[in-house]
Amino acid sequence: MGARTAVEEVRFTLVLTGTYRIVALSAEGARVTLRSIGPGGYFGEVGILAKKAPGNWAAIPDKAGDVLSMSHADFAEVLDRVPRLRSELLHDVASQAAKWAERIFELAILSPRARLLSELLRLADLHEGDGPQVMLCSAPTHDTLASEIGITREAVSRHLKSLRTEGLIISSRREITLTDLPRLRALVKAEID
Structure with missing residues (x-):
């Protein structure tokens, strides 16, 4: 998995286990x-x-797992044989484009704290469950979070400490528990509105 430069190298990859x-x-x-x-x-x-x-x-593993990969030609053939799959895929791509636009907005407009909250909420969305809290096992390092949201590692550390003080997260070396998802979402929404 990594950088792609030509369509012949483009592969459709389905994640079976792990997070990327x-x-x-x-x-x-x-x-x-x-x-x-x-x-x-x-x-x-x-x-x-x-x-x-x-x-x-590139596809960077947060927690490496198993993937199923198909060549461009093989996947194009599957899409030709199963029109409903092509239709659903186009719907998903359009939905993803809207999410990318939202991501660009976040990086351009939101404060560093709200960008950090948005990233933590994005990671929380990968976990199953609908309760008010979620534990992020194998959470990204402060350096990784900083590079993903365009702020310094020190700023990430400062904002995480503030969130711990407010009781919104509990964190250890490689785990972060978001203790109040509705409140975290409301904090980001308040900055957008």
């Missing part, structure tokens, strides 16, 4: 997370549908 971040990469190595995916998620569909590579991107 799909990131855009700059020539200097800077990266921005486009989306996070877990079991049942997939990537490579944009390149296949557009019949060209979407640019320099």
Whole structure:
């Protein structure tokens, strides 16, 4: 998994286990997370549908797992044979485009604290359950969070400490528990509105 440069290299990949971040990469190595995916998620569909590579991107494992990968030609053949799958995939791509627009808005407009909250909520969405709290096992490091949301590691540490003090998170070395998802969502929404 990694950067793609030609349509022949584009593969449709279905995540069976584990969690991955799909990131855009700059020539200097800077990266921005486009989306996070877990079991049942997939990537490579944009390149296949557009019949060209979407640019320099990589799938980075947060928790490595098993994936099923198909070549561009094989997946295109499946889409031709199963029109309903193509239709559902196009719907998903349109939905993902809206999420990318939201992500661009977050990076351009939101405060560093709200960007951090948005990223934590995105990671929480990968976990099953509908309760008011969620534990992020194998949580990203402060450095990783900082690079994903465009702030310094020190700012991430400062905001996480503030969230702990407010009782909104409980954190240890590689785990973060978001204790009040509705309140965290409301904090981000309040900044947007």
